[in-house]
Amino acid sequence: MEILITNDDGIYAEGISVLASALKKAGNVTVVAPDTQRSAVGHAITIADPLRVVPAKRNGKFFGYAASGTPADCVKLGIKSIMKKRPDLVVSGINLGGNLGYNVLYSGTVSGATEGALLGIPSLAVSLDTFTKPDFTAAAAFSLKLAGMVKKRSLPPGTLLNINIPNIAASRIKGVRITNQSRTSFNDWFDKRTDPHGNTYYWMTGDFKPSDADQASDLNAIRAGYISVTPIQFDLTDYKFIPELERWKLTL
C-alpha cells in the first residue's frame, strides 16, 4: 500500500511524525508537508508563486519533503511530481486541535484530505481535540486501523473521512461514532491595536461557540469520549432550496 501523508502544522510537528511511524506498518509512506505551519488556510492552492521542495530530516534521518505551500499544494505535488506510484491512501494529520463543525471549512488539515479525495484517492483527515499536552497514542492506532479498513472496503469517489479524537488515554475512549458535521463555529472578533510606529492593526481572535443540540454531531461524540468519524463530500449544492428558488422566477 502506497500512503501519502501531509498536515498543516508543518513537517516538523509531532503529530505527523507519530502518524508516519504508525502508518509504516500498513505500507510505504511518503511525507510531503508544509515547511512551516499553515493553519486556517482553507482549501488554498498556490498558483501565483513558485513552489520549493526540499528533503527534510528528523533525528538525522530522511523523513520527507518540505514544500513552500499549503496542504493542498503538498498533496498535489506528492501525487503529480514526487511519488513514483499513485498513492492508495492520503492521510492528513495528526492535527493539534479538533476540526469540528463549520471549522472544517477553514481547516488546512481537512483541505489536504480534500485534495486527495478530489484526485480520486481514499483520504483521511485526523485531528486530536487539544492544543496542549497531546497524547497521540489513540489517534495513531486508530489511523492505522482505519487505513486497513479503507483498503479493504474503499470509500465512494469524492468522499473523505474527517476523524476527530478526544485527547484522553486510549483505554478511556468509549468507542467510535459515525457522525455528521455540527453547526459549531468560532465566535470571533478583532483586537484593534496600535503598533510601535503609531499605526493601527487588527488581530483576529475568538472563542469556540459550541452547538450541541444535535446528538449525532461530531462535537457531541468528542465530548462524550468517542472518536468521531464524519464522511464528507464536496457537492455544496443546497438541493432543498432549489424548488423555492425556482419559484422566484429570476430573469436578467
Next chain:
Amino acid sequence: MEILITNDDGIYAEGISVLASALKKAGNVTVVAPDTQRSAVGHAITIADPLRVVPAKRNGKFFGYAASGTPADCVKLGIKSIMKKRPDLVVSGINLGGNLGYNVLYSGTVSGATEGALLGIPSLAVSLDTFTKPDFTAAAAFSLKLAGMVKKRSLPPGTLLNINIPNIAASRIKGVRITNQSRTSFNDWFDKRTDPHGNTYYWMTGDFKPSDADQASDLNAIRAGYISVTPIQFDLTDYKFIPELERWKLTL
C-alpha cells in the same frame, strides 16, 4: 439596505468598482477588499498575523477599505470592526473568471460570500466567466436585481447564492437557470524548472476539465448562454454514506 462588498481580485480591480456602482442603487455600500489579488485562497483566514486596513481611493475619491487579508478576513473585518450597522447583504465579486464545479472550493470570491453566510447574512458570489475582455454589464444589472429579490424573499440561514454569468452581451443572455454544482475541476500538473541559481522549483498549471454529463449543472447553464444561480450550503456531511460506514463497525 446596508451592503458589504468584497472580492478576491483586489480592491483596484474593475469588477468590484462596477459592482459597487450598481449596488449603490439598492442601498448604502461599504467596500472592504484585499489590497492585492488573493485568488485561489480557499476559505483561508489570517490568524497568525496582524491585519492592516487603509482607506483606498479610486478616481481621486474614497472608494473603500483595503485590507492585508483574504476575502473571508475582509468580510469578518467589515462586519465586526468597520461597519456601524450589520449589513443586510454581502456581495463578493464581480470576479474575473467563472467559479464552477469543484473550483468553488478554491475560490476566494465564493469564500467571501461563505463568510457572510456563516455570519448569518444573506450573501451572493458573482463571477463573470472570462479572463479576457470582460463585459460586466449583465453581471452588474443582475446583481442589483438579485439584491432586491433577496431583500424581499431572504435566503435560508447558512445558504448563499453562487452566480456565474456568461461573458456575452446582455441582449444575448437567454435567461437564468437554477443549477447544481457540477463535477467540473481543473486538471492540473506542475512545471518543474530551474531558477537562475540552479535550484529546482515547481509551478502549478493546468487546464479546465469540463464534466458536462449533468444537464442541470452550473457549467451547462453558462455554456448554453444562461446565467447560473447555484444555492450553496456548508454541511459537508455525506449522509448517503453513513449507513454503509455504520456497517464497518469501527472500534479503536
